[in-house]
Amino acid sequence: xxxxxxxxxxxxxxxxxxxxxxxxxWLVLYFYPKDNTPGCTTEACSFRDERDAIAxxxxxxxxxxxxDTVKSHKKFIDEHHLNFTLLSDTEHKTIEAYDSWKLKKxxxxxxxxxxxxxxxxxxxxxxxxxxxxxxxxxxxxxxxxDLKTLQASI
Numbered sequence: 354x355x356x357x358x359x360x361x362x363x364x365x366x367x368x369x370x371x372x373x374x375x376x377x378x379w380l381v382l383y384f385y386p387k388d389n390t391p392g393c394t395t396e397a398c399s400f401r402d403e404r405d406a407i408a409x410x411x412x413x414x415x416x417x418x419x420x421d422t423v424k425s426h427k428k429f430i431d432e433h434h435l436n437f438t439l440l441s442d443t444e445h446k447t448i449e450a451y452d453s454w455k456l457k458k459x460x461x462x463x464x465x466x467x468x469x470x471x472x473x474x475x476x477x478x479x480x481x482x483x484x485x486x487x488x489x490x491x492x493x494x495x496x497x498x499d500l501k502t503l504q505a506s507i
Contacts, residue, residue: 354479357382357472358450362418362440365426370416370440372478379413379504381496383471383487384453388421388429388439396469396489401435403493410500414438419467420445471496473503 357380359372372380383400385393400407400415407413415437421429426439440447445467448454453470456463469489473482473496481503484492 354475354481357474357478357480358447360418360440360442360447360450362442362447363423364438364440365423365430367423370438372474375414375416375474376478377412377476379410379476379481379500380474381407381413381415381471381500382418382451382474383415383469383492384418384448384451384467385469385489386467387419388425389432392469392489393419394429394433396487396492397429397435398433399490399493400437401433403497404436406497407493407500410497410504413500416440418442418447420448473499475503475507 361369361371364370387393404415407415417439420442423441426441442448445454448467453468455468457466469487471484471487472480475481482499
C-alpha cells in the first residue's frame with residue numbers, strides 16, 4: 354500500500370481540513386467533476402443515503418472533493434441535504450496529487466477536468482483501495498462491501 358497524499362483544503366464552511374484530521378479512521382475520499390450536475394448529484398445523494406451504513410464500518414467518514422468553491426459546496430449540501438464534508442480544491446492541487454486531473458472529452462471537445470475517482474484510506478493514512486471512473490449510481494453500496502472486506506483483512 355502507498356501513503357495517501359496529504360491535503361489541506363477548506364470545507365463547505367471554510368474550515369481547513371487535512372488528511373491528519375482523519376487519522377485513526379477509515380476515510381472514503383471521492384473526487385467528482387462539478388456540484389449540481391446530474392452524475393455528481395446522483396453520486397452525492399447515493400453517498401448521503403449510504404453514509405450511516407458506511408460510518409458503521411470502522412468509523413469510516415465520507416469526504417468529497419471538487420474544484421468548486423466553498424460557496425458552491427455549501428449550496429450543494431443545503432440543496433440536497435448532504436450529510437458529509439465537501440472540500441474545495443479550486444487550484445486542483447489535491448485532485449492532481451491523487452491522479453484525478455485528466456484530459457477529458459465532452460461533445461467532441463477536449464478539456465482538463467476532474468475524473469470521478471474514489472480512494473479508501475486506512476486509519477494509518479495508506480490507500481487501501483482505489484476506484485477509477487466510477488459509476489455514480491451504485492458506487493456507495495460497493496464501498497460498503499469493500500470496507501467490510503478490507504477491515505476483515507486487518
